Amino acid sequence: HTDRDTGLDITAVREISDYWEGVRAQYAAFESGLQAPASEVYLHEMPGGQFTNLKAQARSLGLEEKWHDVAQTYADVNQMFGDIVKVTPSSKVVGDMALMMVSQGLTRAEVEDPSHDVAFPDSVIDMMRGNLGQPPGGFPAGILDKVLKGEAPNTARPGAHLAPVDLEAAHKDLSTQLEGKEVDREDLNGYLMYPKVFLDYMGRHRAYGPVRTLPTRTFFYGMEPGEEITAEIDPGKTLEIRLQAIGETDENGEVKVFFELNGQPRVIRVPNRLVKSSTAQRPKAEAGNANHIGAPMPGVVATVAVTAGQEVKEGDLLLTIEAMKMETGIHAERDATIKAVHATPGGQIDAKDLLVELQ
Incomplete structure (x- = not known):
């Protein structure tokens, strides 16, 4: 009975609370494991959504036991990039770099060392090019030069360089890619914003059918x-x-x-995804062998850009690896001839698996 009375119906609030309590139980397997407030947030400054996503990524890469190392590295990467504002998607870029560094045992000093070669995740390269915009004062010159290797970044508003989209032509193109499937406006919007993610989703839909109709507990x-x-x-x-x-x-x-x-x-x-096939053992890259190029982390081979017998120059793209929405390009560290390629698009790989042999 004051002017601060919210007017909320407490009975309705309790109904909503009871509903979400039931929903949360359905997603129990995806809980972040955070049972109490974590002062560590003042170290790494991760947004809430980034925290749970990054923890799931670390778990999938076998780095869950190194979570505190991931958090410390996240803080290091943030400072290395100039203490940037961390919102989607910039927080994801910091997380991608942190996971890559922990999985490969890299320190901040090694990454910033101009003489130490590093294969940066594609998201880092994209951000340094200016495709997410520019922080006040720009990115630190040292890391910018190392990531872009002399390429000039775009310092203007990224959206100003986007070509106009012909919606009708894009609609027809998407329908053709989906083999004539009817495409509504919502599908088109999803494709225009996230083309790869949308096409992956539609590919799984074709393979497994409308699994979204399954009960939540059965689906998970x-x-x-x-x-x-x-x-x-x-x-x-x-x-x-x-x-x-x-x-x-x-x-x-x-x-x-x-x-x-x-x-x-x-x-x-x-x-049976609960077990590993006994026939899927892959050769490992020999430590110290300059002709062996191994996988820096577990994931899936997204693309392969070379074939046996092909000549490559230093910096040429050999293949890309995707792991939990993080894509990393593997580049040639020197001029060479490809002796053998041990990876195929879509193939599952583990860390240190032999991917490419050079002569």
């Missing part, structure tokens, strides 16, 4: 034998799925799944 954690779910894949078209049994995993890492689909028995063979 799978089904248990004897469990039955309902999924509406189209208006009026409902699937009743009952998992009966899961067979043993074979040497290729695949497993047989026995289930009923609308009462009809079915059997499929799928990869």
